[in-house]
Amino acid sequence: MAKSKNTEQKIFDAATELFMEKGVDRTSVRDIASKAGINLALMNYYFRSKENLFDTIFTNLVTENTRELLKILNSDMGLEEKIRSYVNAYIDMLTANPLLVPFFMAIIHRSQEKITQMKVISNLYGTEKFSQQIVDEGKKGTIRRTDPSHFFVDMISMITFPFAIRPLIMDRNEMSEEEFNEFIQERKEHVTEVLLKCMMPC
Amino acid sequence: MAKSKNTEQKIFDAATELFMEKGVDRTSVRDIASKAGINLALMNYYFRSKENLFDTIFTNLVTENTRELLKILNSDMGLEEKIRSYVNAYIDMLTANPLLVPFFMAIIHRSQEKITQMKVISNLYGTEKFSQQIVDEGKKGTIRRTDPSHFFVDMISMITFPFAIRPLIMDRNEMSEEEFNEFIQERKEHVTEVLLKCMMPC
DNA sequence: CATGCGTTTAAAATCTAGTTTAAAACAATA
DNA sequence: TATTGTTTTAAACTAGATTTTAAACGCATG
Numbered sequence: 128m129a130k131s132k133n134t135e136q137k138i139f140d141a142a143t144e145l146f147m148e149k150g151v152d153r154t155s156v157r158d159i160a161s162k163a164g165i166n167l168a169l170m171n172y173y174f175r176s177k178e179n180l181f182d183t184i185f186t187n188l189v190t191e192n193t194r195e196l197l198k199i200l201n202s203d204m205g206l207e208e209k210i211r212s213y214v215n216a217y218i219d220m221l222t223a224n225p226l227l228v229p230f231f232m233a234i235i236h237r238s239q240e241k242i243t244q245m246k247v248i249s250n251l252y253g254t255e256k257f258s259q260q261i262v263d264e265g266k267k268g269t270i271r272r273t274d275p276s277h278f279f280v281d282m283i284s285m286i287t288f289p290f291a292i293r294p295l296i297m298d299r300n301e302m303s304e305e306e307f308n309e310f311i312q313e314r315k316e317h318v319t320e321v322l323l324k325c326m327m328p329c
Numbered sequence: 330m331a332k333s334k335n336t337e338q339k340i341f342d343a344a345t346e347l348f349m350e351k352g353v354d355r356t357s358v359r360d361i362a363s364k365a366g367i368n369l370a371l372m373n374y375y376f377r378s379k380e381n382l383f384d385t386i387f388t389n390l391v392t393e394n395t396r397e398l399l400k401i402l403n404s405d406m407g408l409e410e411k412i413r414s415y416v417n418a419y420i421d422m423l424t425a426n427p428l429l430v431p432f433f434m435a436i437i438h439r440s441q442e443k444i445t446q447m448k449v450i451s452n453l454y455g456t457e458k459f460s461q462q463i464v465d466e467g468k469k470g471t472i473r474r475t476d477p478s479h480f481f482v483d484m485i486s487m488i489t490f491p492f493a494i495r496p497l498i499m500d501r502n503e504m505s506e507e508e509f510n511e512f513i514q515e516r517k518e519h520v521t522e523v524l525l526k527c528m529m530p531c
Numbered sequence: 532c533a534t535g536c537g538t539t540t541a542a543a544a545t546c547t548a549g550t551t552t553a554a555a556a557c558a559a560t561a
Numbered sequence: 562t563a564t565t566g567t568t569t570t571a572a573a574c575t576a577g578a579t580t581t582t583a584a585a586c587g588c589a590t591g
Contacts, residue, residue, distance in 0.1 A: 134568080150439055152354035155548055166570055171550060232434035232493055237352055239496055249501050276502060276512070277519050281487050288486035291434055291493065298445040299454055300478060310478070317479045325523045336538080357578060368540050373580065532591105539586070546579075556569070561562105 135173045137163040142170075143184050147226040150233055151181055182244070185234065189247050192220055192227065201256045206264055207323060209257070210282070214319045217286045222311060228290035254279055261326075270326040278326070285318045337375045339365040344372075345386050349428040352435055353383055384447075387436065391449045394422055394429065403458045408466055409525060411459070412484070416521045419488045424513060430492035456481055463528075472528040480528070487520045 141163035145154040156177055160167045174180035199213050221227060231248070238244050258275035265272035289296060289311065297307050343365035347356040358379055362369045376382035401415050423429060437444055444450060460477035467474035491498060491513065499509050 150354070152352070153439070156550085157548075166568095167549095168551080168571085169569070172568075177549065229434070229438040232431070233352075233438040235494060235496060236431040236435040237355070246500070248497055252497070252501055274515075274519070277516065280491055280498065280516075281520075281523060284486040284490035285483050288490045288493075289482055291490075292437060294437060294441050294445050295450060295453070296482065298450065313476075314479065314482075317476070318483075321483060321523070321527045325526045329526075359578075369578095370541080370580085371539070374538080379579075534589105534591080536588090536590105537586105538588100539584105541584080542582090544579105544581075546577100548577085549575085551574070552572085554570085554572105556567105558567080559565090561564080 134163075134165055134169060137165060138170055138173055138180070139184065142180055143188070146181065146184060147230045150230075151237065185244060186247050188227070188230075189251065192224065193251050195220070196251075197253055200254060206260055206270070209260075210322055211319050214282070214286060214322070215315050217283075218311060218315050218318075221287065221290050222308065225290060225293065228287050229293070232291050252279070252283075268328060271328050273326050278322075281325075282318075282322055285314070285321065289314065336365075336367055336371060339367060340372055340375055340382070341386065344382055345390070348383065348386060349432045352432075353439065388447065388449045390429070390432075391452060394426065395453055397422070399452065399455050402456060408462055408472070411462075412524055413521050416484070416488060416524070417517050419485075420513060420517050423489065423492050424510065427492060427495065430489050431495070434493050454481070454485075470530060473530050475528050480524075483527075484520075484524055487516070487523065491516065 138159065142154070142159045145158055145162060149158075156170050157167060159170060159180075170177070170180065174183060195216055196213065199209060199216055202209065204212065234244065235248075254275070257279070261270070261273055261275040261278060264270045293307065296302065296310070297304075300306075300310075302310065340361060344356070344361045347360055347364060351360075358372050359369060361372060361382075372379070372382065376385060397418055398415065401411060401418055404411065406414065456477070459481070463472070463475055463477040463480060466472045495509065498504065498512070499506075502508075502512075504512065
């Protein structure tokens with residue numbers, strides 16, 4: 128029982144990195160083993176199969192990274208403050224983990240049929256309370272009447288999409304890593320502003 | 330020389346469909362051959378390798394589908410009309426071809442290093458004229474001063490991202506195919522409005 | 532009509548990847 | 562120390578993918 132947790136963890140970590148970097152299908156079990164510095168068969172010993180290892184990792188990634196965001200979305204903040212914190216927290220999370228979005232995009236494409244994974248991701252977006260808030264404030268006249276589903280899609284689009292096409296943005300604008308990060312930091316303010324402005328009761 | 334063009338085309342078409350549907354890595358040359366109704370080795374004869382076939386298809390997909398959009402972006406329309414046509418044309422194009430975005434996202438992840446080297450990519454976003462227009466009108470005061478690179482990213486994010494996460498949106502809102510398409514059609518008006526509103530000179 | 536050329540097919544060789552097996556090493560404990 | 566359960570190793574197995582080679586086909590031209 129000695130090194131068990133240790134080895135299992137090493138496999139888990141190595142696989143996570145490789146999956147995110149090269150994609151699941153382009154990562155072989157042998158890659159994982161060699162990166163983790165363990166014997167090939169141990170992957171099968173601890174996780175029954177590559178696909179099962181992937182499921183484990185995937186679920187873990189989603190739940191780990193969305194806890195905070197969900198909390199904000201379902202908090203009691205006012206609409207403006209909520210939007211601002213959500214945008215900031217989301218962008219911070221993705222900045223710390225820039226491969227997350229491209230990885231997710233690839234997974235959605237890869238496993239459309241795998242409903243379970245879709246369900247896991249759907250958790251990402253527990254928006255009932257937030258939607259209600261938008262409808263309510265629309266009725267009160269505090270903001271323009273706004274369709275919450277479109278609004279939410281706008282929001283996550285503007286937040287996450289730049290990470291999905293990062294290489295293109297960098298290439299197009301001849302940006303270095305740092306310049307791209309600056310660009311992303313600027314977007315915190317920018318996206319918040321766009322979202323608030325378009326629901327202002329003109 | 331009899332069936333040459335024919336066979337080459339059959340391979341090309343079959344591969345295009347499969348790549349878009351299942352992803353490049355999960356499509357085997359056998360799949361392609363059987364779908365195209367040709368012998369396994371013919372893929373190798375016409376396109377030297379699977380990877381080379383993929384490059385050909387990818388380049389073709391990009392150029393075919395961006396011609397129209399680029400024309401609009403570099404036309405002499407006024408800003409408002411230009412934005413409206415661009416959003417409409419882009420959404421129409423993706424509606425006709427709903428796998429395009431998820432496919433691209435997967436490709437960006439799959440071949441990051443390769444993609445920036447591909448010259449076709451720069452074609453995707455030839456935005457000089459459009460950017461200039463935004464800067465000019467900002468100076469004139471017709472619109473708020475707006476950073477063109479953020480604006481352009483906002484625009485393509487809101488247009489394309491919903492297609493990338495289509496299964497999630499459908500699952501979350503319990504939508505049928507048709508309902509999703511309606512949702513997307515609504516977005517033409519919605520996105521245009523958001524974009525125009527946020528550059529209005531308050 | 533046979534020669535040559537582009538095209539197509541078939542079979543074999545090579546490689547890569549996931550999984551399994553069987554035995555060895557190890558650790559804990561009775 | 563002997564026993565037992567866990568962990569590790571090396572090697573084998575299986576399946577499939579890709580590439581190569583050579584042979585067959587069909588047709589137009591000399």
